[in-house]
Amino acid sequence: xxxxxxxxxxxxxxxxxxxxxxxxxxxxxxxxxxxxxxxxxxxxxxxxxxxxxxxxxxxxxxxxxxxxxxxxxxxxxxxxxxxxxxxxxxxxxxxxxxxxxxxxxxxxxxxxxxxxxxxxxxxxxxxxxxxxxxxxxxxxxxxxxxxxxxxxxxxxxxxxxxxxxxxxxxxxxxxxxxxxxxxxxxxxxxxxxxxxxxxxxxxxxxxxxxxxxxxxxxxxxxxxxxxxxxxxxxxxxxxxxxxxxxxxxxxxxxxxxxxxxxxxxxxxxxxxxxxxxxxxxxxxxxxxxxxxxxxxxxxxxxxxxxxxxxxxxxxxxxxxxxxxxxxxxxxxx
Amino acid sequence: xxxxxxxxxxxxxxxxxxxxxxxxxxxxxxxxxxxxxxxxxxxxxxxxxxxxxxxxxxxxxxxxxxxxxxxxxxxxxxxxxxxxxxxxxxxxxxxxxxxxxxxxxxxxxxxxxxxxxxxxxxxxxxxxxxxxxxxxxxxxxxxxxxxxxxxxxxxxxxxxxxxxxxxxxxxxxxxxxxxxxxxxxxxxxxxxxxxxxxxxxxxxxxxxxxxxxxxxxxxxxxxxxxxxxxxxxxxxxxxxxxxxxxxxxxxxxxxxxxxxxxxxxxxxxxxxxxxxxxxxxxxxxxxxxxxxxxxxxxxxxxxxxxxxxxxxxxxxxxxxxxxxxxxxxxxxxxxxxx
Numbered sequence: 276x277x278x279x280x281x282x283x284x285x286x287x288x289x290x291x292x293x294x295x296x297x298x299x300x301x302x303x304x305x306x307x308x309x310x311x312x313x314x315x316x317x318x319x320x321x322x323x324x325x326x327x328x329x330x331x332x333x334x335x336x337x338x339x340x341x342x343x344x345x346x347x348x349x350x351x352x353x354x355x356x357x358x359x360x361x362x363x364x365x366x367x368x369x370x371x372x373x374x375x376x377x378x379x380x381x382x383x384x385x386x387x388x389x390x391x392x393x394x395x396x397x398x399x400x401x402x403x404x405x406x407x408x409x410x411x412x413x414x415x416x417x418x419x420x421x422x423x424x425x426x427x428x429x430x431x432x433x434x435x436x437x438x439x440x441x442x443x444x445x446x447x448x449x450x451x452x453x454x455x456x457x458x459x460x461x462x463x464x465x466x467x468x469x470x471x472x473x474x475x476x477x478x479x480x481x482x483x484x485x486x487x488x489x490x491x492x493x494x495x496x497x498x499x500x501x502x503x504x505x506x507x508x509x510x511x512x513x514x515x516x517x518x519x520x521x522x523x524x525x526x527x528x529x530x531x532x533x534x535x536x537x538x539x540x541x542x543x544x545x546x547x548x549x550x551x552x553x554x555x556x557x558x559x560x561x562x563x564x565x566x567x568x569x570x571x572x573x574x575x576x577x578x579x580x581x582x583x584x585x586x587x588x589x590x591x592x593x594x595x596x597x598x599x600x601x602x603x604x605x606x607x608x
Numbered sequence: 609x610x611x612x613x614x615x616x617x618x619x620x621x622x623x624x625x626x627x628x629x630x631x632x633x634x635x636x637x638x639x640x641x642x643x644x645x646x647x648x649x650x651x652x653x654x655x656x657x658x659x660x661x662x663x664x665x666x667x668x669x670x671x672x673x674x675x676x677x678x679x680x681x682x683x684x685x686x687x688x689x690x691x692x693x694x695x696x697x698x699x700x701x702x703x704x705x706x707x708x709x710x711x712x713x714x715x716x717x718x719x720x721x722x723x724x725x726x727x728x729x730x731x732x733x734x735x736x737x738x739x740x741x742x743x744x745x746x747x748x749x750x751x752x753x754x755x756x757x758x759x760x761x762x763x764x765x766x767x768x769x770x771x772x773x774x775x776x777x778x779x780x781x782x783x784x785x786x787x788x789x790x791x792x793x794x795x796x797x798x799x800x801x802x803x804x805x806x807x808x809x810x811x812x813x814x815x816x817x818x819x820x821x822x823x824x825x826x827x828x829x830x831x832x833x834x835x836x837x838x839x840x841x842x843x844x845x846x847x848x849x850x851x852x853x854x855x856x857x858x859x860x861x862x863x864x865x866x867x868x869x870x871x872x873x874x875x876x877x878x879x880x881x882x883x884x885x886x887x888x889x890x891x892x893x894x895x896x897x898x899x900x901x902x903x904x905x906x907x908x909x910x911x912x913x914x915x916x917x918x919x920x921x922x923x924x925x926x927x928x929x930x931x932x933x934x935x936x937x938x939x940x941x942x943x944x945x946x
Contacts (some may be wrong), residue, residue: 296738334850363852364851365852366852372847373843374843378846380866382865382866382939392851392855429941440847
């Protein structure tokens with residue numbers, strides 16, 4: 276294992292809503308090594324994006340980071356001053372969002388939006404910033420970059436916009452890129468192109484990527500390790516190959532059974548019964564218990580601990596008690 | 609592209625003006641009140657013959673259609689005829705004398721409204737339901753609910769009568785009158801380098817300006833607030849933050865520009881209302897502008913003068929909308945193509 280670039284510890288982000296406290300992120304911990312890709316996998320609403328926004332300190336009211344730590348290169352982002360945090364955002368940590376149509380400002384040209392990023396981080400200004408912008412667009416595989424600079428977002432195709440957004444995110448040579456469902460809004464052929472681009476950038480620039488996705492196909496192809504999230508908690512993590520080959524948590528197993536196999540019509544698709552729990556009224560025990568095919572008596576009332584299950588693997592499930600060492604307490608992990 | 613856009617819009621002016629002139633012409637002539645009687649006042653020794661003579665002198669004895677036709681033909685050349693209530697002076701010259709006063713006051717009120725409303729709307733949007741937002745909401749409610757004439761009178765009583773801080777009528781102290789260049793006293797004061805004239809002209813506009821600006825400021829503030837709240841929840845604002853931009857840039861550049869797009873039309877509409885509102889405000893404050901001129905002309909059944917003033921209002925409405933469309937296109941690249 277290399278050097279750790281990001282370590283999130285016991286992160287809790289809550290939203291106070293009219294229906295009560297929503298624990299969107301409830302004790303998440305994860306680590307990202309330099310140069311690796313960590314996939315954060317889960318269904319919509321499981322807290323993946325809020326985890327990412329919490330790391331960037333971009334959670335907006337009524338959301339609030341209640342406790343935890345996000346150590347970036349050894350320093351806790353959650354304790355930094357606003358000014359210091361601004362220098363990190365877009366500087367040392369870049370972020371790519373899901374929908375490139377709504378993420379680029381419709382009223383400013385591509386050039387304005389790239390250049391302002393370079394300027395604010397002191398990376399380049401004036402003519403140099405323009406030249407850098409052209410280089411960036413070129414590196415993102417955008418043809419005729421000079422012309423594209425003058426374009427407005429609505430004049431570009433979806434894939435092109437996503438490339439522009441990635442260009443902005445990596446413009447100041449970040450060490451970590453958080454990509455929140457970067458291909459969800461694109462069609463399949465573009466998905467592959469954008470993922471290849473991300474892989475190439477990662478290779479060339481040696482940056483680490485936190486890849487948020489619900490697409491297990493992307494996870495298997497483009498990431499080194501994966502963390503599976505369910506209802507605000509990480510329920511399982513480990514190296515991608517092993518995690519997909521031999522999933523431990525019943526939820527991960529269920530997720531994998533939901534993926535249709537190309538050319539294998541004989542393998543049935545089995546949906547996970549039930550639905551994601553109401554995040555303002557979570558069950559007291561394991562959050563997956565109401566939907567779990569292997570549920571036991573204690574699952575409903577007792578929150579399972581996180582157990583180590585092999586090198587680099589861990590799972591939050593009562594089934595693995597005694598199999599592995601408990602890694603952390605019942606409350607957090 | 610701009611040339612074509614503007615020409616197109618100016619051509620659209622023609623049917624608008626025809627329609628407006630027809631409606632005004634008709635309404636004026638169908639309203640009770642005989643201009644000749646107004647003109648002659650209480651003078652009792654005038655014979656019916658003399659009245660008929662005057663009537664035919666002004667062409668009022670001809671059929672309405674012919675009167676309208678003649679009015680159109682003359683108006684197209686800029687000749688609105690003699691004003692009945694200004695001793696037969698040409699309407700054009702009477703209007704030209706009053707127009708600068710109204711332009712100046714309207715612009716002043718517009719500036720008050722904008723300078724106040726946009727920052728207030730932005731501040732209110734940053735923390736919806738916060739103390740500042742609630743205060744702004746109460747202020748806006750007051751601004752919208754208070755009728756202009758009432759607010760004008762209250763302002764006069766408080767700042768003009770109870771405390772002698774600001775003048776309550778007129779445009780300027782006669783002693784401070786600047787040399788005539790444009791008829792806009794503030795501009796003339798600057799051109800002739802007279803600080804007392806500038807000061808006096810500004811002071812005279814404060815109370816009527818506030819009374820005119822209040823409802824507009826309230827509407828624009830609410831509009832800026834609500835569109836800012838919408839825009840601040842957009843992904844591109846979040847992305848701007850993720851780029852590491854300072855909050856002032858995120859709000860003042862990325863969010864505000866987008867929030868102003870829907871606001872522009874409201875501003876144009878409200879400025880139109882400023883214009884029509886100045887009839888009341890100018891009357892309350894005895895401010896010698898077009899609005900007061902129009903009110904007096906209506907009372908005197910001075911058809912030509914009323915027609916000219918209303919046409920000016922119509923033209924300014926169309927020009928305002930033209931300006932709004934141009935500004936819209938300048939702010940939003942997505943509408944430039946069309």
